[in-house]
Each structure stands twice: as C-alpha cells, then as structure tokens.
Amino acid sequence: MRGTKKYSHVIDTPDPGKWELAGYESTLPITEKSNPITRELDRADPGQIVQLLRDCDAEIFQEEDQALVNYQRLYSEMVLKTMMDIIGKVQEVLKEPENTLIVLSGGGASGRMAFLMAVSFNKLLKGLGQPPQYTYLIAGGDRCLVASQEGHEDSALLGIEDLNKVCEGKKKVIFFGISCGLSAPYVAGQLDFCMNNLDIYTPVLVGFNPVSMARSEKIEGFHSSFRQVAERMEKLQETHQAFVLNPAVGPEGVAGSSRMKGGSATKILLETLLLAAHKTVSKDGEVSEKCLLEILRTYERAHKVTYSQSKKIAALVKQAGTSLQKKAYVYLVGWHTLGIIAIMDGAECVPTFGADLNDVRGFLIGDRSEMFNREADLVAQGPKFAFSEEDFVKSILPSLTEQDTVLFLFTMDDNLAEVEKLAIQVKERTSNIHALSHATVGQYLPASLKKLIPSIISITWPILFLEYEGNFIQRFQRELSTKWILNTVSTGAHVLKGKILRNYMVDLRVSNAKLFERAVAILQRFTGDTRAKCREALLQVVYHPEQLSQELRAAPVSKHVARATDQVQVVPTALLCLLRHCAVPEARARLDAAPSLRAALDAALSAPGRKRGPDQPQPEEQRT
Numbered sequence: 001m002r003g004t005k006k007y008s009h010v011i012d013t014p015d016p017g018k019w020e021l022a023g024y025e026s027t028l029p030i031t032e033k034s035n036p037i038t039r040e041l042d043r044a045d046p047g048q049i050v051q052l053l054r055d056c057d058a059e060i061f062q063e064e065d066q067a068l069v070n071y072q073r074l075y076s077e078m079v080l081k082t083m084m085d086i087i088g089k090v091q092e093v094l095k096e097p098e099n100t101l102i103v104l105s106g107g108g109a110s111g112r113m114a115f116l117m118a119v120s121f122n123k124l125l126k127g128l129g130q131p132p133q134y135t136y137l138i139a140g141g142d143r144c145l146v147a148s149q150e151g152h153e154d155s156a157l158l159g160i161e162d163l164n165k166v167c168e169g170k171k172k173v174i175f176f177g178i179s180c181g182l183s184a185p186y187v188a189g190q191l192d193f194c195m196n197n198l199d200i201y202t203p204v205l206v207g208f209n210p211v212s213m214a215r216s217e218k219i220e221g222f223h224s225s226f227r228q229v230a231e232r233m234e235k236l237q238e239t240h241q242a243f244v245l246n247p248a249v250g251p252e253g254v255a256g257s258s259r260m261k262g263g264s265a266t267k268i269l270l271e272t273l274l275l276a277a278h279k280t281v282s283k284d285g286e287v288s289e290k291c292l293l294e295i296l297r298t299y300e301r302a303h304k305v306t307y308s309q310s311k312k313i314a315a316l317v318k319q320a321g322t323s324l325q326k327k328a329y330v331y332l333v334g335w336h337t338l339g340i341i342a343i344m345d346g347a348e349c350v351p352t353f354g355a356d357l358n359d360v361r362g363f364l365i366g367d368r369s370e371m372f373n374r375e376a377d378l379v380a381q382g383p384k385f386a387f388s389e390e391d392f393v394k395s396i397l398p399s400l401t402e403q404d405t406v407l408f409l410f411t412m413d414d415n416l417a418e419v420e421k422l423a424i425q426v427k428e429r430t431s432n433i434h435a436l437s438h439a440t441v442g443q444y445l446p447a448s449l450k451k452l453i454p455s456i457i458s459i460t461w462p463i464l465f466l467e468y469e470g471n472f473i474q475r476f477q478r479e480l481s482t483k484w485i486l487n488t489v490s491t492g493a494h495v496l497k498g499k500i501l502r503n504y505m506v507d508l509r510v511s512n513a514k515l516f517e518r519a520v521a522i523l524q525r526f527t528g529d530t531r532a533k534c535r536e537a538l539l540q541v542v543y544h545p546e547q548l549s550q551e552l553r554a555a556p557v558s559k560h561v562a563r564a565t566d567q568v569q570v571v572p573t574a575l576l577c578l579l580r581h582c583a584v585p586e587a588r589a590r591l592d593a594a595p596s597l598r599a600a601l602d603a604a605l606s607a608p609g610r611k612r613g614p615d616q617p618q619p620e621e622q623r624t
C-alpha cells in the first residue's frame with residue numbers, strides 16, 4: 001500500500017511495512033522488534049544481504065502513514081517543529097560561549113556517535129576561530145569508544161557523576177541524552193539530573209521509540225524507570241524546558257542491533273539540527289523548516305549514492321565472510337574520521353556477534369589530536385585495543401595472510417601518497433586488499449592507486465554549493481556512507497559465518513540488563529514457552545552447576561548479568577534445554593558436538609513437531 005507522501009523524496013522509501021501494522025508485536029518497543037524485511041536474512045546470499053539491509057536503512061526516511069499505526073517519523077510535523085524549538089535553544093548557547101556547553105551523551109554505539117559529532121562540531125567552531133563548545137560522554141569512559149563494554153550503561157548514578165564532572169562551573173548547558181531504545185539507565189540518570197536543575201540544563205532526549213514504549217522496568221539503584229523520566233520530559237516540553245526527539249525509524253535488520261539504524265538516525269537527526277543552528281547563527285538568520293528539509297535530503301541522497309554501489313558492497317561482504325569463515329581477520333584502515341568509524345564498527349562486532357576482539361578491527365590513520373577527552377584512557381587499554389597506524393604497521397602487517405581481508409577507507413582529500421605507501425606494504429603480504437574512496441565531482445583516483453588496489457569502491461559526491469557549514473555536510477555524508485557500508489559488511493560477514501538465526505543474534509553476550517531481557521525474549525520467540533519458563537532456563541544455565549534457589553531467582557538482574565557476562569553460549573544452551581527438555585550438561589554437549597551453532601539449533605528446532613512457521617526458523621539450507 002503506497003503511503004501518501006507529503007514531500008518529494010530522493011530515494012524510493014519502501015511502502016509502510018508490516019511492522020507499522022497495529023497488531024504486529026504491538027507491545028514490543030519498535031527498536032526491539034524483528035524487522036519483517038530481514039526475516040530470512042540467515043538464508044540470503046551476499047547480494048540479497050545488501051539489498052535487505054539497504055531497505056532497512058531506507059525506512060529511516062519513510063514518511064508517517066496515516067493509514068497505518070501513527071508513529072511520528074523523521075519528516076513528521078511534530079519532529080520538525082521540535083527540532084526547530086531545540087535549535088532556538090542551541091542558538092542561544094552558541095551566541096554566548098562563555099561558561100556554556102553542549103553535551104552529547106550515550107551508552108555504547110550512542111556514546112560513539114556522541115563522540116563523533118562533538119569532534120565534528122568543535123572542528124566547525126575551530127574553523128570559525130571560535131573555542132570548542134561541545135563535549136561528549138560515553139558510559140564507561142573513553143575506553144568504550146574503542147572497546148565495547150556493554151555493562152556501563154546500566155548505572156544511572158554513573159551517568160550523573162560523569163555529567164556533573166564535565167559541567168562544573170557552567171551556567172547554561174544543553175544536554176542531548178541519546179538512548180535509541182529509550183532504555184539506558186546511564187542516560188535516564190542524566191536526564192533526571194537535568195530536570196532537577198533546569199536553571200542550568202536544557203535536557204533533550206533522543207531515541208527511536210514512542211515514550212509509551214520507553215523501558216518501564218525500575219532501574220536498579222535509582223528512583224525512576226526510563227519511562228517515568230521520559231514522561232516527565234514530555235510534560236516539561238509543554239513549556240520548552242525539555243525536549244523529546246523520538247521519530248520511529250523502524251526495527252533493526254538484526255533484531256535490537258541499534259548500532260545500525262539507531263546509530264545512523266542519531267547522526268542524521270543531530271547533525272541536521274546542529275548544522276542548521278550553526279548556519280543560522282553565523283548568518284544571524286532565522287532557521288526554517290525548509291533548511292532542515294534541505295539538509296535531511298542530502299542524507300537521503302547519501303543513501304541512494306551509497307547503495308548504488310550494492311554489487312561491489314556485496315563482493316566485500318562475501319570476501320569478509322570468507323575471511324571470518326576461515327578464522328582469518330578483517331582489518332578496516334581508515335583515514336581521519338573514517339578511521340574512527342572503522343574502529344567503532346570493529347568494536348561493535350564483539351557484543352553484537354560475540355566476535356573475538358581481533359575478528360574485525362579498525363585502525364585510524366592520521367592526526368588524532370583534539371579528539372578524545374582523555375586519550376590516556378584509550379591508549380592505556382594496552383595492545384589489544386591498539387588502533388593507531390603504528391599499531392597496524394608494527395603488530396598487524398607482519399602477520400597478515402592471504403586469508404585476511406584489508407579494507408582501506410579514505411577520501412580524495414587525504415594524502416594519497418600515504419595511502420599508496422601503506423597499500424604497497426599490505427600488498428607485500430596479501431593481494432586481498434580493497435578500498436572505499438570518496439571523491440567530489442572532478443577528482444579522480446590516480447592510476448597507480450587503481451593498479452595497486454583493483455577493487456576500489458569509488459563514490460563520487462556532487463559538489464554542494466553551500467557556505468562554510470556546507471563543507472561539513474560533505475563530511476557528514478561521507479561518514480554516514482562509510483558507516484552504512486561497514487555496518488553492512490561486518491553484519492553480512494557474520495551472517496555468512498552462520499552467527500544469525502533468521503534475523504536474531506541468538507548467541508548474544510548477556511552483558512547488561514537490556515541484553516538479559518532480550519535473551520529471555522528470544523528464548524520465548526523460539527520456543528513459544530512462557531517468559532517465566534524461559535527466564536528460569538536462562539538462570540539455570542547462568543548459575544550452573546549451582547542449584548537455583550528462591551533467593552537467586554529473586555536476585556537483581558545486575559547479579560545475573562555479572563555472572564553471565566563472561567560466559568559463552570548461554571542463550572543457545574538455554575534454548576537447547578528448553579527445546580530438548582534436557583539438562584545443561586547435555587545441552588552443552590550437543591552444542592560442542594555440532595558442526596556449528598546453527599546446526600545444533602536447527603536440529604533442535606526441526607525436531608518432530610516443530611516447523612519454521614511464522615516464528616520458527618527452518619533448518620539451514622545451503623546458501624545459493
């Protein structure tokens with residue numbers, strides 16, 4: 001059913017999908033739902049994987065459809081108006097830099113996007129000869145920019161402590177709390193703190209669920225749930241003292257993996273808002289809805305331009321999948337901010353796919369001064385989190401093999417001699433080198449580089465005739481394009497490795513409260529058993545061989561998470577216990593004996609009486 005579209009769009013956004021239908025998993029938060037587009041993701045070939053994820057990303061730009069359940073979307077009147085109201089507040093701060101601050105904050109991938117945007121807009125201010133006015137916070141500190149540690153987002157008090165630290169002495173602060181699912185306690189604490197200090201703070205909640213779907217469970221060690229905090233924010237929005245910016249963008253291609261659409265939508269939403277604020281402050285003009293639409297359209301164009309390279313992206317997915325299947329590695333080597341995006345994508349594979357730290361790793365080539373709040377925290381991570389050019393040359397190059405995949409990420413404005421020099425060093429070890437290069441119309445790759453790296457995805461962007469801030473739109477488009485491609489390559493590679501069942505990452509690491517709930521929900525989805533029975537099975541595995549006492553069952557989720565975080569295959573083991581009605585040791589033995597996780601689960605799922613119906617995956621068939 002083609003929706004009624006209010007605006008002309010650059011891309012052919014998919015018709016409203018099944019997930020907008022009122023009955024579809026209606027109680028589930030949109031961000032946690034399974035996206036119908038990718039329900040057969042685990043059986044797709046590389047080309048199909050790219051198409052499916054492309055269509056999921058396109059849902060970000062889909063307009064509200066009155067005919068279906070009415071979720072506000074990116075282009076909805078209410079969202080655009082809220083953006084305009086927030087811009088007014090940002091302009092006030094930008095005009096009065098003394099003792100004011102704009103803070104972007106989040107846990108995990110949201111914190112990484114916060115970091116990326118704070119770096120970008122401080123660079124924009126520097127180019128205008130102005131002092132930095134942005135800073136970022138990520139749950140767990142700078143080390144979590146390069147190494148994912150999912151547990152830190154569970155502390156509301158840690159969020160308050162971090163916010164207090166960076167805002168000391170400030171008289172006016174705009175705080176952007178980013179939580180894609182409206183669920184991170186770290187952000188809930190910060191928003192609540194802002195609402196208790198409205199003389200200094202203007203809090204903005206950024207996420208992609210309606211407030212009615214914000215997490216309602218009580219937060220351990222805190223007086224409110226995320227839902228209660230969000231409802232209080234909504235109330236304060238009536239008097240422009242707080243704002244909720246939460247368009248629906250649709251479920252993730254891999255259920256709950258908010259690093260993908262959630263991260264991209266965060267970047268699109270906040271870069272558009274902040275860029276519009278800067279554009280109008282420097283021209284002392286009024287921001288208009290037209291200006292917002294113009295910027296949003298450049299991101300839609302970035303989607304169209306990026307996925308016009310789908311065939312080459314699919315070849316990269318296949319190549320990276322082959323490396324992982326052979327227990328070899330994928331190295332993402334990016335220049336400047338493309339290197340930051342590379343590092344983030346690699347780090348996110350660990351919690352998302354249970355990947356080893358080395359499976360997909362990003363490296364940053366070029367100057368990284370003025371980036372990190374506390375770089376010492378990063379470098380102090382030790383060699384396993386090394387991400388510099390020196391680390392790549394010294395500790396990776398010598399051990400590169402033909403099975404590894406190396407992907408360079410650069411723009412034609414970077415030092416191409418430096419790119420060529422490093423490419424030559426890589427070629428001495430392997431011919432398996434690929435590249436993604438961004439150019440502006442009129443820039444061409446040197447023949448020598450094309451000869452060195454035969455498979456280059458070369459994206460040419462139209463010249464945007466926009467004033468100073470416009471140059472940043474170029475940069476933001478290239479970053480988003482690179483993020484989309486890397487997300488697709490790393491996700492696709494893990495699909496081909498057999499880590500995904502339908503579009504669920506069943507073997508998730510239970511390393512925070514949200515992931516604990518997701519684990520229980522996935523068990524319910526694949527067994528049809530009650531939540532109580534699934535939760536019991538999960539706890540049996542987590543505490544095995546300890547017998548489950550009433551006390552343990554009633555313990556706080558943080559205790560279960562602490563016990564489960566370092567365990568492997570907890571959810572698949574619990575799933576087998578439920579499906580085969582067996583004890584933990586037998587389930588573990590079956591997993592160990594099976595050629596792959598999927599084979600073990602498929603066998604159990606296709607046991608007599610079970611079929612891959614609307615909610616049951618079919619046994620694995622050879623991918624075409």
Ligand SMILES: C[C@](O)(c1cnc(-c2ccc(S(=O)(=O)c3ccc(N)nc3)s2)c(Cl)c1)C(F)(F)F
Binds near residue numbers: 209
């Ligand atoms: C889609 C699915 O049913 C599902 C996935 N995840 C979940 C959840 C994951 C995390 C939660 S949660 O932490 O309680 C949460 C997270 C966000 C939010 N707004 N509200 C609640 S629910 C649910 Cl309820 C269902 C499936 F199949 F994956 F299990």
